[in-house]
Every structure is written in structure tokens, then in C-alpha cells.
Amino acid sequence: MVGSSVRGEGARPRVQHTREPGSGGGAPEEDPGRQGRSRHGRRHGGGGAGGGGGSRPQRRKRRPLRWVAMVLAVLILGTAGAGYLYYEHLNNKIKKDDLNLGDKEVAKPTPNAAGQTPLNILLIGSDARDSKENQKLGGAKETFGATPLADVQMLLHVSADRSNMSVISMPRDTLVQIPKCTDPEDDEEYPASNGRTLTNRSLGNGGPGCTVATWTELTGIHIDHFMQIDFAGVVSMADAIGGVPVCVDANIHSKTRGGEGSGLKLKEGTHPVKGEQALQWLRTRYGFEDGSDLARAKAQHQYMNSMVRVLRENATLSSPNKLRKLAEKATEAITVDPGLDTVKKLYDLSNELRKVEPKRITMTTMPNRYVGSRVEPTEDAEKLFRLVREDIALDGKGKKKTESAEDKVSDDPAAADGEIAVQVQNGTRTDTLGAVNGRANTVTGLLAEKGFASAVTDTSLFPSEARTVVRYPSAELEGDAQAVAKSLGIPLSSVKRTTNVSGVTLVVGADWREGDTYRAPKEDDRTPGTAEALNGANDKACMHVNPDFTWS
Numbered sequence: 001m002v003g004s005s006v007r008g009e010g011a012r013p014r015v016q017h018t019r020e021p022g023s024g025g026g027a028p029e030e031d032p033g034r035q036g037r038s039r040h041g042r043r044h045g046g047g048g049a050g051g052g053g054g055s056r057p058q059r060r061k062r063r064p065l066r067w068v069a070m071v072l073a074v075l076i077l078g079t080a081g082a083g084y085l086y087y088e089h090l091n092n093k094i095k096k097d098d099l100n101l102g103d104k105e106v107a108k109p110t111p112n113a114a115g116q117t118p119l120n121i122l123l124i125g126s127d128a129r130d131s132k133e134n135q136k137l138g139g140a141k142e143t144f145g146a147t148p149l150a151d152v153q154m155l156l157h158v159s160a161d162r163s164n165m166s167v168i169s170m171p172r173d174t175l176v177q178i179p180k181c182t183d184p185e186d187d188e189e190y191p192a193s194n195g196r197t198l199t200n201r202s203l204g205n206g207g208p209g210c211t212v213a214t215w216t217e218l219t220g221i222h223i224d225h226f227m228q229i230d231f232a233g234v235v236s237m238a239d240a241i242g243g244v245p246v247c248v249d250a251n252i253h254s255k256t257r258g259g260e261g262s263g264l265k266l267k268e269g270t271h272p273v274k275g276e277q278a279l280q281w282l283r284t285r286y287g288f289e290d291g292s293d294l295a296r297a298k299a300q301h302q303y304m305n306s307m308v309r310v311l312r313e314n315a316t317l318s319s320p321n322k323l324r325k326l327a328e329k330a331t332e333a334i335t336v337d338p339g340l341d342t343v344k345k346l347y348d349l350s351n352e353l354r355k356v357e358p359k360r361i362t363m364t365t366m367p368n369r370y371v372g373s374r375v376e377p378t379e380d381a382e383k384l385f386r387l388v389r390e391d392i393a394l395d396g397k398g399k400k401k402t403e404s405a406e407d408k409v410s411d412d413p414a415a416a417d418g419e420i421a422v423q424v425q426n427g428t429r430t431d432t433l434g435a436v437n438g439r440a441n442t443v444t445g446l447l448a449e450k451g452f453a454s455a456v457t458d459t460s461l462f463p464s465e466a467r468t469v470v471r472y473p474s475a476e477l478e479g480d481a482q483a484v485a486k487s488l489g490i491p492l493s494s495v496k497r498t499t500n501v502s503g504v505t506l507v508v509g510a511d512w513r514e515g516d517t518y519r520a521p522k523e524d525d526r527t528p529g530t531a532e533a534l535n536g537a538n539d540k541a542c543m544h545v546n547p548d549f550t551w552s
Contacts, residue, residue: 102213125152233333243272287549361536427465
């Protein structure tokens with residue numbers, strides 16, 4: 001899933017760039033992806049082109065918040081109690097939009113033995129300046145009404161048995177391929193990006209459903225829901241809750257000589273933040289660590305974990321007035337897909353989320369490396385995505401994997417070997433090695449020797465695949481795909497259903513660069529260290545302050 005496609009078997013490896021140092025001085029923060037004006041402000045504030053080409057990103061004098069509090073919203077509604085379900089006016093406050101605007105889907109996860117399935121929710125923070133309040137909080141008057149950016153993106157994964165929760169943040173500067181998206185309201189088509197572009201631009205291609213489509217194609221994870229919030233929503237939610245404790249290891253003032261920064265000013269130690277100060281914390285880049293968006297993600301993780309603990313432990317939330325205010329603010333602040341468009345649905349969801357104890361929540365950042373001033377996913381990112389796809393707890397405390405439905409032989413009978421059409425692709429390219437010349441041809445030959453006379457080499461696409469995989473598009477081809485895998489010794493767990501292919505497709509991965517016999521690598525189900533995991537019960541986390549932004 002991770003890694004862009006290149007043409008030509010034996011393609012050269014991608015040139016790596018050294019990491020640019022973080023800004024500690026007065027350089028203005030860049031606003032990647034800002035362009036055009038909204039066509040869909042009436043519905044979701046989206047619109048505008050989001051392709052890989054176009055003009056250079058503009059710069060703005062102040063950096064807006066990119067934060068997501070949707071998970072907080074549903075937790076809040078969960079504390080409100082069933083009594084608030086009768087307030088029909090709350091339902092009218094909830095904005096909704098379509099879930100997935102792409103034309104490709106990933107199959108839903110297979111239920112476990114108890115019939116339970118995981119839950120995946122994409123949390124989106126929009127920097128829209130489509131109201132006076134959002135404009136005041138976000139700054140940059142020249143961008144009023146411009147196409148919003150999905151500048152915070154977090155995938156929330158709740159395990160099938162509801163015992164643990166994992167969160168993956170994708171940095172806003174991540175380079176991805178944005179797929180073609182179609183706005184169902186007016187049937188406007190937004191073409192796929194011309195090569196890789198910034199992930200935050202996806203929101204402008206018809207709405208949050210295009211951000212969902214982008215995540216789906218990148219990760220191979222089925223996404224059940226999305227929740228989106230803007231500046232004003234963050235402030236109102238933080239006010240309603242009454243403060244969230246955060247920690248810095250030195251005095252901090254997020255302000256450069258040129259006047260850039262969030263304006264956050266705190267003394268060393270732990271302090272509760274709320275309202276606009278919470279907004280400042282969540283948008284702070286200058287002052288935390290190396291001044292990058294990666295550091296900002298860490299601060300957001302700390303805030304999110306702390307917020308969950310407050311919601312669980314703060315007795316003041318038992319006040320009916322506070323709870324009512326909280327429910328009002330939550331329903332005003334969010335945009336959701338149709339599957340979450342009523343208070344009842346949100347309440348039911350909150351009950352599912354609240355089953356997970358903070359000690360079983362793991363916050364991570366998508367492993368990445370710098371490409372100039374941007375970042376791209378690494379092989380560790382694909383490993384993290386695989387752990388989520390396979391519902392493996394990121395805290396390492398989950399139950400040992402047992403045989404799943406993915407490992408069972410299909411009920412669909414396979415066609416005769418010679419009648420099974422198979423396309424073979426060369427996916428042996430890695431971050432450091434080029435694709436093995438002729439590898440797809442070699443494996444096609446192996447299939448022919450085993451009786452798969454209809455196997456052909458596909459030279460139109462050369463993906464980068466860490467592990468060899470057999471993909472198929474529909475249930476009636478599952479048996480055929482499993483027959484191909486079995487003939488080569490590929491485990492059935494590596495046979496995947498997806499609409500990204502039109503027929504049975506074997507991608508020879510980097511784990512099979514040579515030899516005629518496939519040997520499945522031993523699974524390593526540990527969370528990559530590069531994901532910088534933070535446990536939800538860790539109340540000792542403290543942000544490191546860049547010395548250039550301290551004060552006395």
C-alpha cells in the first residue's frame with residue numbers, strides 16, 4: 001500500500017533527501033496546499049482543485065490550528081446520558097457529508113469468532129475560515145472562504161473485542177496519491193492528483209469523503225466513519241470541558257522574531273488549558289522540539305490522552321448543566337458521515353469507545369522520512385497499517401493471533417488452474433533497492449510450470465510491496481486467488497480482497513526478490529519504534545521546549 005508506483009521493471013530506487021533542520025527562528029510557517037475558493041461552503045466548505053500540480057503554496061502570517069476533537073465529542077456525548085437523546089434539536093445541529101467519494105473500496109474486516117468486527121474512524125481537523133469566529137481564531141484574513149485543508153488527520157481504530165484502541169496520526173505534509181473523487185451532490189469529478197501531493201489537499205476535492213478515500217487507498221484499511229471539526233469547535237469543546245492538563249519541560253512562548261507562532265505562553269510544568277489557550281497548544285509548532293509538524297502531533301497526542309482521562313475522572317461532568325452544554329457544543333462542532341448523523345448514533349458509538357481503558361489506548365505517528373521539506377511514508381508505516389488491518393493491539397498486550405477467517409479455505413470453488421487468469425506484478429522495489437529486473441516474468445514462468453497457463457506479466461505498473469500478496473476484487477474469485485497462493489506456498493492470510501484490482505493479481509514483494517520457492521517471513525507484530533507510541537495512561541508525558549523559545 002505504501003510507496004508510489006513507478007514504470008519500468010528494474011526501476012532505480014528513489015533518491016533520498018536529508019532531513020531539513022526544524023525552524024527555531026523567524027521563518028514563516030508554510031501553508032501547504034492552500035489554493036482557490038470554496039464551491040461547497042454551504043455543505044462542507046470543500047471544493048477547489050487538490051491535484052499534484054498547480055501553483056506554489058502561499059505563505060501566511062499566522063499558522064492555523066490543525067486539530068481533531070471528534071473522539072472527544074463522542075466521548076462527551078457518552079457521558080451526557082440517555083436523557084439528552086430526546087432533544088431533537090441536537091440532531092438538527094449535526095452536519096453530515098458522504099463517507100467515501102472515491103470509486104474503490106476495501107472489504108470490511110472479517111468478524112472474529114464472537115462475530116465482532118473492528119471499528120475504524122477517521123478524525124479530520126479542518127482549517128476552514130468560513131465564519132467570523134473561525135476567521136478570528138485562525139487568522140490569515142486573506143484566506144477567508146478559501147478551500148479548507150484537512151490539516152489534522154488521525155485514524156482511530158477500536159479492536160473487534162473493544163479491549164484496546166490505536167490511533168495513527170498522518171502529518172499534514174505527507175506526500176500521497178489523492179484518488180479521483182466525485183461529489184455526489186453535483187456529480188462534479190475531481191481528477192486524481194498528478195503524482196503525489198500533500199494529503200491535506202484531499203478535503204478540497206469534494207469534502208471529507210475524499211480524505212477518507214485517500215486514507216483507504218494508502219493504508220488498505222476499511223474506514224467505517226469520519227468526524228470533522230473546525231477552530232470554533234475546538235475552543236467551544238475545550239471551554240465546555242473546563243480545562244485539560246498539559247506539560248512542558250521549560251517556559252515556552254511560541255512566537256518568532258517575525259511574529260509567527262501560536263502565541264502559546266506557559267511556565268514550566270503541568271497546567272490546565274482551555275478555550276483559546278487549548279487552541280494555541282494544539283496548533284503550536286514553533287517552540288516544540290524541532291519546530292516540525294511531527295512535534296505538533298506529539299503535543300496533540302498528549303492533549304488527547306489527557307482529555308480522555310479528564311472525561312473519565314472529572315466528577316464535575318456530573319452536573320446536568322455542564323453535560324447539556326457539552327452536548328450542545330459537541331453537536332454544533334462536528335460534521336459526520338450518515339452513519340453518525342444523529343445523537344442516538346453518536347451515543348451508541350460513545351458507549352463502544354468508553355469500553356476501552358486509557359491504559360489500552362496507544363497514540364502513534366505514521367512512520368515517515370523527509371523528502372525536502374515534506375515527508376513520505378516508510379516501510380514501517382506499512383507495517384503499522386498491517387497491524388491495524390489485522391486488528392493487532394499496538395500496546396503489545398493483545399491476545400495471540402488465532403486462525404482467522406482470512407486463513408480458512410474459501411467456500412467458493414476454484415476454477416481449473418489453466419483457466420484462472422492471473423496478472424503478475426513486480427513489487428520488489430524498496431526504499432533502498434531498485435526492483436529486480438525480470439522478477440515478474442520469472443514468477444509468471446513458475447505459475448505456468450504449475451499449470452496456470454493463463455498467467456501473464458503486467459508491465460503497466462510497478463508498485464512497492466514489502467510482502468508478496470495475492471489480491472482479488474470479488475467473492476467469486478476468492479477460490480481462484482487462494483489456488484494461486486497455495487501453488488506457490490503463499491499463506492492464505494496474504495490473499496486479500498480489494499477493488500483496487502480488476503482480477504486475480506499476484507504482486508511479488510520485496511520478501512521474494514530471488515529463488516523459485518517462496519518462504520513467508522516470520523511475522524513481527526511489534527509496533528515500530530519509529531511510530532513513537534504514547535500510552536493513554538501516561539500522565540507523565542511532557543513536551544520538550546526548543547531553547548530558542550524559552551523565557552524567564
